[in-house]
Amino acid sequence: MGNQESLTGDRIDIGLGVNIDHVATLRQARGTRYPDPLQAAFVVQDAGANGITVHLREDRRHIRDDDVQRLSASLLIPMNLEMAATSEMLAIASRIKPEECCLVPERREELTTEGGLNAADKIPLLRDYSASLTATGTRVSLFIDPEPRQVEAAAEIGAPIIELHTGAYADSTSRGQRRDELQRLQEAAMLAHTLGLQVNAGHGLNYVNVDDVAAVSQIKILNIGHAIVARAVIHGLSRAVMDMKQLMQQARRENRKGF
Numbered sequence: 001m002g003n004q005e006s007l008t009g010d011r012i013d014i015g016l017g018v019n020i021d022h023v024a025t026l027r028q029a030r031g032t033r034y035p036d037p038l039q040a041a042f043v044v045q046d047a048g049a050n051g052i053t054v055h056l057r058e059d060r061r062h063i064r065d066d067d068v069q070r071l072s073a074s075l076l077i078p079m080n081l082e083m084a085a086t087s088e089m090l091a092i093a094s095r096i097k098p099e100e101c102c103l104v105p106e107r108r109e110e111l112t113t114e115g116g117l118n119a120a121d122k123i124p125l126l127r128d129y130s131a132s133l134t135a136t137g138t139r140v141s142l143f144i145d146p147e148p149r150q151v152e153a154a155a156e157i158g159a160p161i162i163e164l165h166t167g168a169y170a171d172s173t174s175r176g177q178r179r180d181e182l183q184r185l186q187e188a189a190m191l192a193h194t195l196g197l198q199v200n201a202g203h204g205l206n207y208v209n210v211d212d213v214a215a216v217s218q219i220k221i222l223n224i225g226h227a228i229v230a231r232a233v234i235h236g237l238s239r240a241v242m243d244m245k246q247l248m249q250q251a252r253r254e255n256r257k258g259f
């Protein structure tokens, strides 16, 4: 996902990585085989996304091992695998070899990734883990809060990429808070860029709040999931209803007698 060229060879200033976890959430809600994240990924890819992001959680609540395997075998754009820094995930990443692995903190009971990694307090551990992951051929990204000490820790750990957690910005409840959170993101992005890190960002971004973050010139990729999948549901509903009605009416017209 570090590539600054689109599939058509155009130069791009900012890329979009689409997180398709919630396509799998919908599938898991009914235990069906659809909607298939791979099929969704093809649509996302054709629409011009610069990467596909999936989070293989310890509890496999949405994306499953098999999804990651199939995506890796079929995608033409880079895959960013979000994962906890565990030995199980290291083994999976070394087998699947995604272009990027983003290390995130994970707690079973959380609804979504609630905070950034506390990289500053785990430098030796994350340095070793990142080195092992890098040796498998993937580019390591650390999902951190926009704090100078976390950015500096990421550089010390040796990860080439950081993803700045935009959740506090997205959850701001006043203009003043949003301005302050944006400033924290801008300063963290600038510091990371100065330290030679690739800067990505994401979490909680939507069609209303994305503009100010997208304008931060050091940010290379925004990873966005929930808002895009939610919009797809709303925009796709009328077509889905029409398709179903058409099938029903056709069956009635043909006066089907069943088997």
Ligand code: PXP
Pocket: 019, 021, 055, 082, 102, 104, 112, 113, 143, 163, 201, 202, 203, 204, 205, 223, 224, 225, 226, 227
């Ligand atoms: N980046 C990271 C590291 C995440 O954990 C998530 C959520 O899975 C996202 C980006 C996307 O967040 P959202 O679904 O709120 O757009």
